[in-house]
Amino acid sequence: NKVMLLTATPFNNRPEDIYSMLKLFQIPSKSTLKTVENLGTAFKELIVRYKELSDSQRKKKLSQAEIKAEAEAIAKSIRSIISPLVVRRSRLDLEDIPEYREDLKRQHIYPTIPEAPIELGYNLNEVKDLYLRTLDLISPSEEDKEKHKADPAFRYFKASRYKPTEYIVPDEKLRKELDKELNEKMGTGLYMLAGRQGVVSDFMRRLLVRRFESSVAAFQESLKMMIESFERIQAWIEKRDKVPVYKRGILPDVEDFYETSDDDLTEEITAMFEKYQERGFFEIDMKYIQREKFMADIQSDLQLLKDIQTEWFGKEPQIRFDYKLDAFRKLLKKLRTEDPKRKIIVFTEFADTANYLGTALQNDNLGVFKYTSKEASSANKETIRANFDAGLKPQYQRDDYQILIATDAISEGYNLHRAGTIINYDIPYNPTRVIQRIGRINRINKKMFDKLYIYNYFPTDIGEAETRTKQISTLKMAMIHAIMGEDTKALTSDEQLHAYFKERYQAELAKSEERSWDTRYRNLLNELKDSEVYVEALAIPHRARICRQVDKFHKGVLLFGKKGNDFVFKIGDNTHDSPLQLTAEQALNLFEASVSEEPLKVDNEFNPIYQYIKTRLFRSGKPDADEKSQAMARDRLYIWMDKAILPKDYLNDLLTVLDIGGLTGEEIRFINKHTAKRADRVMERITQEYLNRVIGKMNKVFEGDETLILAEQLK
Structure with missing residues (x-):
């Protein structure tokens, strides 16, 4: 099995980023993923929808409620598509699933959910x-x-x-x-x-x-x-x-x-x-x-x-006023006075800002240490560990510094949980960086604080109008929450926004912590294991059929089948429209029944619908439409083939992989920018070995026995 282990920040949340990741496992037009008819077509539609949503937000064509609804709709579609490939576990799932909960207790691990973020503002004055x-x-x-x-x-x-x-x-x-x-x-x-x-x-x-x-x-x-x-x-x-x-x-x-x-x-x-x-x-x-x-x-x-x-x-450039720094300096002194044991991490996107803050605060007796990629020496890393890593043995810990000012050079791979507060001095466009920053103090190997605090400086109203930092980052965060779910708010709090542009930029992050949809099903399965009803269920023969009277969002005949290791759920009715493909989440909701429900015999409508869906259970949809760059690359490869620029077998394989969507956009652009004189570079970049792997993966799609497991009529 090919497995990718993802942290709490698995993608940049745009549909094209998720699509790129999926293509590591799937060939778009020959996908084994049976949650959609055609993986490439489905994602291209979602990519267009997301771009239109982003454009509508920028031009203020939609209300916050409309933006939120569309973001959730797009995210729900993505989550439906990727559900067979993704096993997601949040901190809340670890508490809800008994096996995980008991295992954490044995290891003395107690997860902490940070407090809702506090938004900071400052005035520009004159x-x-x-x-x-x-x-x-x-x-x-x-x-x-x-x-x-x-x-x-x-x-x-x-x-x-x-x-x-x-x-x-x-x-x-x-x-x-x-x-x-x-x-x-x-x-x-x-x-x-x-x-x-x-x-x-x-x-x-x-x-x-x-x-x-x-x-x-x-x-x-x-x-x-x-x-x-x-x-x-x-x-x-x-x-x-x-x-x-x-x-x-x-x-x-x-x-x-x-x-x-x-x-x-x-x-x-x-x-x-x-x-x-x-x-x-x-x-x-x-x-x-x-x-x-x-x-x-x-x-x-x-x-x-x-x-x-x-x-x-001035003529001899020197900074004469900085109201943001003045407000920041007061905040630091206040926080250190109120809770001296709580160290503070200050993050900024730019090394120039980190250097400036480090210099400005060096005489304030606050115990400030500054770190950017230029300071990435072994000695500096050891200083940070000794002062901010709670996992270090006590005899190696020091208290020379209480505040760390750093760029995102330190947002990955460091334990900084002797600090209990993070201040984001600026907010990057990509909010996954903010989540990574929070992760530095929210470690599981040693709990230091019952509460963790996050402070965020968003742009002034003028700056936000120009950069849309908050708009962009909060829309991206909404997508992350909706697709994967989160157990930590990172940017804004629903309760109160303190910046004076509050009314104009009320964030759409009205996301509460979210449990995985399958947790309750897994818990039910674990409770029933080895019971009499569990053994009886396993004895049900394949191709079993049943009918139920239900009040559900779909009616008709629901089929569940497998081909090799891949599974599919489809439902249809007597209209003879194409059967609807369902996600596992949708299908399990339909299969779910109460013990009081009486089973019924299937009626005369069942068999024609059943036979119609069965013949289409593993059939893919229409082939994906060509993009302009793909068509250009194909034309170029045919010309090279006519002129014998590269070996014919290699070009045949390259055309095959191009047609099934097995090349990335970068690889297609690479082909298009090379003339016949430099065609050998294409062969160096996209090797025969790589083409063989993709074609081998494509051939496996057609392998494996089809097994029809279960059918149910919903009336």
Whole structure:
């Protein structure tokens, strides 16, 4: 058996993330998973629904109640599909299932459910006007752009450095020439690249706001890096007469390519370019660019960033005000005074913020230790263990530090349960990180506190309007709760939201702790094991049939069958519509009966319906429709086959695996971006061994005897 062990944070909760995980076990169009007719089609529909829901939330088209209802509906569908593959056990299940409960007692393990999170806020005071003015400079509304388009004094951040494709010359011949070059070297056309770059202005605005909402220091560092980036691109164009486009990381300094002691300068530079090109680096010759307009906008953007920097931080940049830090400092002193034995962990998304807080609090006599990925030394890890790990033997524990300020570099793999409080100084888009953070103090090997506290700083109302951090993270958390269930609230409390934008952003996380649906069935089964009725039930022959008069959500004939290790439940009626596939949860609810119910004989309607469903019990639905990228990859592989670019047997197998949905989106994109000259790289990436495994898995789908176990007529 192939088994994946998942922690409390098993996925990023978008349907496509769960689908990617399922594909480790299943081939979408040849799935043994009989909870849906076609796994690929079902998930693609759910992916579209989730994207539409996210878009509706962003555009405020739906109420919170409608968003919550749709999130739960999507999650219920996902949970139904994955139910045969997933065994979920929450802390509440461990308490409810006797075997687990007794085992925990024997090990002296007593799980703790953290208190509902406390939401923290802070006022911008006189900085609010400066903040709004800065946002208007970084990216004004479309209305303002239209209103002031004839005003030469009106200026705003055009993000010119990040989207050179907007400055391509109108000459059609040159545009086609550039498009061909981009396709050959980057695997993407001019229009696709332009589309990606067109949203950069909004992205940079959100980045700056997120960094500001984390800390003034992170905002300051972002401004500095953006200024350096603009200066770097100016130097690059001056030296190379080309515009660099780089998909990953920070643009390298042009001098890096020329500072070498090697005698063969040309060979050295060529090697450097090849190294970066592998990571998505490309240069657009300035002959394709409207030089004067592009360079003027770069200089204008650079000057605007410098002006913002001066207005915020002065000519010699230094932080002059930070109201969030002031509020945070008061909170720390209050918590330490009220409960001196309770250590505190402070998490932030950004290393710049962690460094800033560590420096700002070093003279406050609070016992602060700061940790980021740059401080990941053995000595620092040992210091953290000695001061915050309750599992360490007493003689090795120390009390040099009471507060740990850290990035998510420490959110996995550390026991920090000598601390009983977590403060999230900022909230990441992905709330699973928040759950991981809480997990650092909520350990099972030693109980230190009866209550665990969580404090969350969400963005100000301005910041939330720009970044939607709370919207995004709480929608994601709603999906996690609805799909897998949770036993800890991580972001907000239903009881009260303390931030002053409460009414506008009341979270949809009205989720109480949740038990697994199958716990009561398992408990019933365990109670009945080896009893007279249990032995009698096991003696019921296959293909048994019965009828009951019920008040249930489905009526008709319900069949349960197995093929190999896989099972299926289907129900149908005399309308001769396609039988409905049910999840185990739905089917067991239908089979469930009270001891007072009288069994009935099946009637004349039973057999025709029974025979109709039986022939369709293990039949899959319609094949999955092609996506554009899949069709492009197939066309490319047929061309390679006609020209004998790669071995015919390999290409036949690759086409088979492509058609059954056995390739990831990444692998399909990898095929599409390689020309015939570089086809050998596809064979290196997607090996024959891998194709053999997928095809072998597909063949096993058709193996195994079909067994009809049970049929029941529900009237």
